[in-house]
């Protein structure tokens with residue numbers, strides 16, 4: 001029987017559990033953010049599980065991501081919020097994708113797409129309330145609001161929602177969070193006054209969904225917490241369960257004599273005769289090269305240190321002089337839930353000065369995704385992935 005060299009096991013039961021935590025903690029509807037292939041977990045199976053577990057809507061960055069979910073047969077509301085001038089607005093309109101608008105130029109393009117296709121566009125107004133990234137800028141707001149109210153009245157476009165994104169959601173008590181909320185509420189009030197009242201207001205990312213239920217308005221928009229990573233570790237883990245475990249099978253076990261160097265540039269020299277294991281996981285798979293010499297992997301209940309450079313496809317761990325009973329084909333956990341002493345994506349991130357968002361979303365396409373704990377009762381359908 002063959003099995004993959006390198007596997008990202010995604011626990012759909014954990015995703016469903018985390019969705020429930022987010023819904024009950026925020027006391028609001030949930031838009032499950034599944035951009036970037038669901039932070040590396042697989043957009044379609046995660047979307048299906050989140051919806052079956054009670055998510056009201058889905059959120060992605062690009063229209064192409066939203067259309068791929070539609071093509072997979074997902075008919076829930078999907079919002080896409082990041083567009084270039086050449087984005088496929090006509091495809092979005094015909095696929096009933098909720099288009100979040102960041103400028104008058106984008107509004108013009110969506111109106112044109114609605115007229116060309118004969119399908120009214122449902123839009124969300126993305127307001128720049130202080131992040132100074134996407135969203136309608138403050139100095140453009142008044143003109144934008146008048147213009148969108150006009151096309152809303154004409155019927156080409158329906159304003160369904162307003163949203164903004166928090167700059168400091170991971171600092172729950174920072175005053176900017178409440179300021180951004182006040183600016184978003186004011187924008188919604190402007191639109192209402194102009195006859196284009198939005199039905200839905202949303203701004204809360206994972207940290208805000210977990211720590212600031214007062215900002216939830218109608219819906220929260222979590223990503224990382226859905227995948228079981230706490231965005232505010234100093235406030236606890238909220239009972240979230242990490243959904244992804246990265247594991248590999250050992251490709252080779254071999255002796256290395258004292259004084260021999262291992263891997264490129266031989267940055268590690270065996271201090272004594274030892275046995276090493278070659279693991280088929282490298283930086284092309286999302287194991288950061290910066291973890292060279294700092295990685296530890298779990299085999300059974302023991303941890304073994306990585307030695308030498310992490311390469312594109314492989315890395316080496318030192319098993320010690322007696323090989324510790326480890327054999328070729330044995331399973332190695334690279335990161336996971338942290339159970340049995342193993343490392344987590346957060347441990348990797350901390351070691352190299354980044355965030356766990358980057359670790360999980362960088363897991364490469366060569367890594368086979370395996371879905372476990374799908375629930376037929378929940379309606380998860382993964383057999384055809």
Ligand SMILES: *Cc1c(COP(=O)(O)O)cnc(C)c1O
Nearest residue numbers: 033165205206221222223224225
């Ligand atoms: C990525 C993203 C989110 C989710 O953020 P998390 O911190 O992962 O919860 C929400 N809203 C927007 C606009 C995003 O780009």
